[in-house]
Amino acid sequence: MTELEHRTPEQEWNAWGTADGASPVPEEMRTLIEQGLGVVRRDTPSVDRSAVRVGESRLPDEVRSALVAIVGDDGVRTDDDARLLHAGGKSTPDLLRRRAGDADSAPDAVVLPGSHEQVCELLARCAEHRVAVVPFGGGTSVVGGVEPERGGFASVIALDLRLLDGLVDLDAESQTATLQAGLRGPEAEELLAGHGFTLGHFPQSFEHASIGGFAATRSSGQASAGYGRFDAMVVRLRVATPTGELDLGRAPASAAGPDLRQLFLGSEGALGIITEVTVRVHPKPQEVESAAWSFPDFATGAKALRVLAQEGALPTVARLSDELETMINLATAHEVGGGEQSGGCLMITRYEGSRIAVRARVEQLLSESGGTSLGAAPAEKWDHGRYHGPYLRDALLDVNALVETLETASTWSRLEETCNAVREALTESLQAQGTPPLVMCHISHVYPTGASLYFTIACGRGDEPVSQWRQAKRAAGDAISRSGATITHHHAVGLDHREWLTDEIGELGVAVLRAVKSTVDPSGVLNPGKLIP
Amino acid sequence: MTELEHRTPEQEWNAWGTADGASPVPEEMRTLIEQGLGVVRRDTPSVDRSAVRVGESRLPDEVRSALVAIVGDDGVRTDDDARLLHAGGKSTPDLLRRRAGDADSAPDAVVLPGSHEQVCELLARCAEHRVAVVPFGGGTSVVGGVEPERGGFASVIALDLRLLDGLVDLDAESQTATLQAGLRGPEAEELLAGHGFTLGHFPQSFEHASIGGFAATRSSGQASAGYGRFDAMVVRLRVATPTGELDLGRAPASAAGPDLRQLFLGSEGALGIITEVTVRVHPKPQEVESAAWSFPDFATGAKALRVLAQEGALPTVARLSDELETMINLATAHEVGGGEQSGGCLMITRYEGSRIAVRARVEQLLSESGGTSLGAAPAEKWDHGRYHGPYLRDALLDVNALVETLETASTWSRLEETCNAVREALTESLQAQGTPPLVMCHISHVYPTGASLYFTIACGRGDEPVSQWRQAKRAAGDAISRSGATITHHHAVGLDHREWLTDEIGELGVAVLRAVKSTVDPSGVLNPGKLIP
Incomplete structure (x- = not known):
């Protein structure tokens, strides 16, 4: 197993990422939200660490001993600092609660297994002692996926997988790598780069999220x-x-019955703890090219993406901002991208390695679809700031604003309708609460049959910002569900989307999930309350 | 719903396909197997229809009435002819039994629902009356998937879905079509062609297999x-x-928990009856180009396919025969392809529509990988005979030979080892039985991380050909399982691969499948004995 040189630092307890990455809100953006949204100038900083109420650890001694017997003394942490860092994820409501000093829900202990076998033993012991287990990778969930819910049990632990940080195997001929679940995005890339490979998985959470979490x-x-x-x-x-282990996937494709991998992918710790993943990897690209495009409107740009996806001529990155997101990016260009163009919709494209070969065909199709080339600069600016969004959110939370995101996916034929329905639902809800929002949207994941829609919402902060957002989120979720789109394209279900899962998969689908859970986790200790309604 | 103009005819009871498609074994092939394999010249034809023992229908009157109440009198057939046509699939053992006059296992009735709702009602009634239900599409299973197993129930019906033959919806913008499950391959293509689309799914069983079966x-x-x-x-x-319905899949991709579609894809009628499928469709290609290539040996050709798959530069069809399959094809060229080349391994490529754009790059890679172009003719010959294989098998069964196929898939790094292990296991088993075989192999499905292996086995027919093959098949299955490959890449599990499923998905994986089955089919009437060990 290859050793890591650069370990990802832990995130702040009350913000995204590390202090190094944080920066105050740019003055022109602050002005924009004050003038555009009527946000009153007021500083709304986090409380200090000393003012945080961390719930007391309620781990019984006998349980502690049982866990220590498996992972050693260092592997069971019950100090407040460790528990605070595992008190939840990074959604805006999560941060608002902790910024206000509320970490009552912190887990009773943080347990650090060092191997797959230790995870198996820990789960068996926790089931026996009826201790809830919340798996914890990078802690970047924005849907309440790592909330330390007790689920009726007396104790709850966070099972932090950070010590599972090895590259177990690299099969260069088959282009696969076996990675342990606790590896953070940059750590996995470091280990793969040592063999000339990349995973190519760069979500906005990349700098902190883990392989198991992905x-x-x-x-x-x-x-x-x-x-x-x-x-x-x-x-x-x-x-x-808790009832044993699964090792699924013997070939690139199989007809040996249902694909059970697909039952554990997306299982959010409620059906088991993923400890190792074998993934396809790619030779690390030597060359990268970027190009930005402008489209007269969102519908025209979306149609261009559809043409690319349906022909199968796609860049490595393809994303399209709607008119408002394009305008805001322009107005705050040095921060989040933008460029020379005025009006219209910005599309970012990026080609890595062998994808460069399709660039000519892609650009022919984009031109034919009504696009205008803007050159590389705006795309390079986007690349520079691609992981910065959550830091900007934190900065805005400091200045009396509320910022959050949500996402969905739908077929091409229903994409515009879904987009409008969600935008209207959010606007109506927040307007009714006296905080008219900006609702921006972009498409960043495309398929031959449809695409994702990612919304960023900014408005003034109400008196009860957590319930203010909950209300808006419910309106948006109902609109998504009514429009027949999926409740989440890539954020998962967690606690926050659970109420819509029955709409999505039906009563019988939920019954199937429950049956699977009863089989693998009969005592129900695995991540209580998550995923399954 | 668009109406069909050309209905697929029913298959023969004792052979693949229709009498029109059948032809006697070419004399040079008969000579080849006699000289090469020491097969004694002897005609071994099927018995006549009049000599077939069709088991008596044991459907109780009250069950018959209950079913007639749902689908009408015409929808419940208990005559011997209808039941014989549903007495099993089309594996060589299936055919050997029926050719010998054995149709004892015929179902008690053939039931023909006309709608999704009728399927739901039938399942509820069958569960209530404890009648086993074997879903029947094209009846092309080669793994015992449509064997009318009673599974401890007094009666068993074949649920023939042929009346579910509509194109329910075509979304040209999203390039999706909703097809009913009973549509045969050519019927689905006919309906889609009416809108300018194709599904692009052409397995060897295409002419008879159904959408639901796929x-x-x-x-x-x-x-x-x-x-x-x-x-x-x-x-x-x-x-x-039997407990309700599922409607799964709201978007091209989703993170709303486990992908339950993947639990019912590959469920082989044991977890439910698929009545409608929405699939991605493609504009029907206007142009098609074919090209054959020769490689010095199988390993070199396989490596060339790996290079294509890993770069993502693939033709529409890419298949590579090993040395022996290439040689046999050549020796019987007018029948199953072949061409001018001598020795080496034949690769067939075919480019449809927009794939023609990658041809230059593909051919550059094939040349660099040691391939020699053979021009279009051998590839066009392959295309001409692409659905003929099963007819040739029947013809060989008439002349004292035994022919059967099996398949697997593995990673690129273990492909050669798997191929050799399976070939040796088959050769050893059949040799030990006094019938030394020819074992041919080809790769016809490629992925970035691995590929399929498809074996065709020909030898002399022993005294007990069904158990002769069972013994060889067990040796091959054990070799596949030991090598860590999948027990089936595209033939499914049915009865024939059931014994290896536990190796593949583990005891807990099997327990998960059983839990799902108990939830959707508590009485266990759905396709008893299939899939789940």
Whole structure:
């Protein structure tokens, strides 16, 4: 197993990422939200660490001893600092609660297994002692996926997988790599680069999210046009459950019954803990080219993406901002991209390695579809800031604004209708609450039959910002569900989308999930409350 | 719903396909097997229809009435002719039994629902009356998937879906079509062609197999390099079960938990009856180009296919025969392809529509990988005979030979080892039985991480040909399982691969399948004995 040189630092307890990455909101953006949205100038910083109420650890001694017997003393942490760092994910409501000093829901302990076998043993012991287990990778969930819910059990632990950080195997001929679940995005890339390969999975959470998390939530990266979604990269999965283990996937494709890998991909820790993933990898591209395009409107740009996806002539990255997102990016150009164009919709394209060969055909199709080339600069600016969005959100939370995102996917024929329905639902809900929002949208994942829609919402912060957002989110979720789109394209279900899952998969679909859970986790200790309604 | 003009005729009871397609074995091939394999010249024809023992129908009157109440009198057939046509699939053992006059296992009735709703009602009634239900599409299973097993129930019916033959919806913008499950391959293509589209799914069983069968067995077609496997084409599934229905798939991709479509794709009628499938379709290609290539040996040709798959530069069809298959094809060239080359391995490529654009790059890679162009003729000959293989098998069964096929898939790094292990196991088993075989192999489905291996076995017929083959098949299956490859790449599990499923998905994987079955089919009437060990 190859050793890591650069370890990803832990995130801040009250913000995305690390202090190094944070920066105050640019003054022109602050002015924009004050003038555009009527946000009153007021600083709304986080409380200090000393003012945080971390719930007391309630781990019984006998349980602690049982866990220590498996992972050693260092592997069971019950100090407040460790528990605070595992008190939840990174959605805006998560951050708002912790910024206000509320970490009551912190887990009773943080447990750090060092091997697949230890995970298996821990799960068996937790089932026996009826201790809830919340798997924890990078802690980047924005849907409540790592919320330490007790689910009726007396204790809850966060099972932090960070020590599972090895490259177990690299099969250069088959272009597959077996990665342990705790590896963070940059760590996995470092290990693969040592052999000349890349995974090609770069979601906005890349700098902190983990391989196991990508698998457990069906993540999709910014380069999905070129490398595909994470679930589509997975050849093999190793899963620990309280009743035993699963090792699924013996071939690139199979007709040996249902594809059970697809039951554990997206299982969000509720059906097992993914400890190892064998994924397809690619030779690390030597060359990269970027190009930005402008389209007169969102519908024309979306149609151009459809033409590319249906012909199968796609860049590695293809994303299209709607008119408002394009305008805001322009107005705050030094921060989040933008360029020379005025008005219209910005499309970013990027070609890596062998994809460069299709660039001429892609650009012919984009031109024929009404696009105008803007050169490389705006696309390079986007690339420079591609992981910065969540930091900007934190900066805005400091200045009396509320910012959050949500996403869906639909077929091409229903995409515009879905987009409008969600935008209207959000606008109506927040307007009614006295905080008219900006609702921006982009397409960043395309398929022959449809695409994703990613919304960014900014508005003034109300008196009760958590319930303010919950109300808007419910309106958006209802609109998505009514329009027949999926409740989530790549953020997963967690707690926040659970109420719409029955709409999506039906009563019988939910019953099937429950039956699977009863089989692998009869005591129900695995990530209680997540995923299954 | 568009109406069909050309209906697919029913297959013969004792052979593949229709009498029109059959032809006697070419004399040079008969000579070849006599000289090469020491097969004694002897005619071994099927018995006449009049000599067939069709088991008596044991459908109780009250069950018959209950079923007639749903589908009408015409929808419940208990005559011997109808039941004989549903007495099993088309594996060599299936045919050997029926050719010997044995149709004891014929179902008690053939029931023909006309709608999804009728399927739901029938399943509820059958569960209530404890009648086993074997879903029947084209009846082309070669793994015992449509064997009328009673599974401990007093009665068994074949649920023939042929009346579900509509194009329910065509979304030209999203390039999706919703097809009913009973449509045969050519029927689906006829309906789609009316709108300018093709499905692009052309397995060897194409002329008779059904859309529902493709989905239920994870079929893969000869053009999988261009259009993908059938399971990868599916956007949405409608499934009827005794406890209710499922309608799965709202978007091209989703992170809303496990992908339950993947639990019903490949479920082989054991978890529900697929009644409708929404699939990705493609504009019908206007142009087609074919090209054959020769490689010095199988390993060199396989490596060339790997290079294509890993770069993503693939023709629509890409298949490579090993040395022996190439030689046999040449020796019987007018029948099954072949061409001018001598020795080496034949590769067939075919480019449809937009794939023609990658031809130059593909051919550059094939040349660099040691290939020699043979021009279009051998590839066009292959295309001409692409659905003829099973007819040739029947002709060989008439002349004292035994012919059967089996298949697997593995990673590129283990492909050669798997191929050798299977070839040796088959050769050893059949040699030990006094019938030394020819074992031919080809690669016809390629992926970035691996490929399929398809074996054709020919030898003299022993005294007990069914058990002769069973013994060889067991040796091959054990070799596949030991080598870590999948027990089936596209033939499904049925009865014949059931014993290896536990090796493939583990005890817990099997327990998960059983839990799902208990939820959707608590009485266990759905296709008893298939899939789940």
